[in-house]
Amino acid sequence: MNIIMIGAQGSGKGTQAEALQRELGLRPCASGDLLREHIAKGTPLGQQAKPYVERGDLVPDELVIGMILDFLRATRSQPDARGVTLDGFPRTIPQAEKLDAEMAAEGQRINAVIALEVPRALLLDRLSDRWICRAHGHVWNTKTHPPRVAGICDLDGSALYQRSDDTPEKIERRLDIYFNETVHLLDYYQRQGKLTRIDGARSIDDVTRDTLAAARRAS
Ligand code: AMP
Numbered sequence: 001m002n003i004i005m006i007g008a009q010g011s012g013k014g015t016q017a018e019a020l021q022r023e024l025g026l027r028p029c030a031s032g033d034l035l036r037e038h039i040a041k042g043t044p045l046g047q048q049a050k051p052y053v054e055r056g057d058l059v060p061d062e063l064v065i066g067m068i069l070d071f072l073r074a075t076r077s078q079p080d081a082r083g084v085t086l087d088g089f090p091r092t093i094p095q096a097e098k099l100d101a102e103m104a105a106e107g108q109r110i111n112a113v114i115a116l117e118v119p120r121a122l123l124l125d126r127l128s129d130r131w132i133c134r135a136h137g138h139v140w141n142t143k144t145h146p147p148r149v150a151g152i153c154d155l156d157g158s159a160l161y162q163r164s165d166d167t168p169e170k171i172e173r174r175l176d177i178y179f180n181e182t183v184h185l186l187d188y189y190q191r192q193g194k195l196t197r198i199d200g201a202r203s204i205d206d207v208t209r210d211t212l213a214a215a216r217r218a219s
Pocket of ligand 1: 032052057058060087091165174
C-alpha cells in the first residue's frame, strides 16, 4: 500500500508517517530528509539541490522525481516490503502527474492521500519552536510537545537541532509555496477519489487515530 501525506510544513506529516510505519509497516519517504542527506554527503544531487533548499524554494522536478522513483524501486525490492508513505512529495501538479504515470508504468499505484489541515498561524508557531533529533528526525516543540530534557530527544537520547530553513523569513516563503501551489493537489486527488482531509490542529493521538483509519480503509 502506498500513501501520500499532504500538509504544510509543521502540519505533522512526519509524525503521522512514523505512526503508519509502526502500525502498518509502511516505509516513510520524506523528500526533504532525502535531500538534506544528499546535501550532507555532498553528492552531485545534493550539490545541485543545496541552493534551492537553503532559500526555501522548490528543487527542480527533474532532480526530485528521480530521487523519489529510486527510493520507491529500492523499497519494492526489499523482501518485507509493505509500501511507502510519501511525505513532502509530490508538491506540485506536474510532480503528481509524473508520479502517477511512472507508477502506472511499473504496475503500482497510490492507494490513499491524506491531507492534514492546520491553520497558518498555528503552523508558524509550531515551526518556530520546532526542534529535531539528529539521529532519527523525531520532532519536538518547546511549547506544545517538549522533550523531558531540553535539547535531548526522549526517544533516542540524541541532540536536538533547529533546521536552517526554520527561520521566520524562510518559514513564510515555504508556507507561501504550500498555500499557493501544493494545496492544488487536494483537488487533483479529490477527483481521483483518493483524498481524506483530517483536522491536524488536534492532539497527535486524535490525528493518528484518523490517519490510521483512513489508511486501513484504503488497504
Ligand atoms: P521539507 O523537509 O519537506 O520541508 O523540505 C525541505 C526542502 O526540500 C524544501 O523547502 C524544498 O527546498 C526541498 N523539497 C522537498 N520536497 C520537495 C519537492 N517535492 N519538490 C521540490 N523541492 C522539494
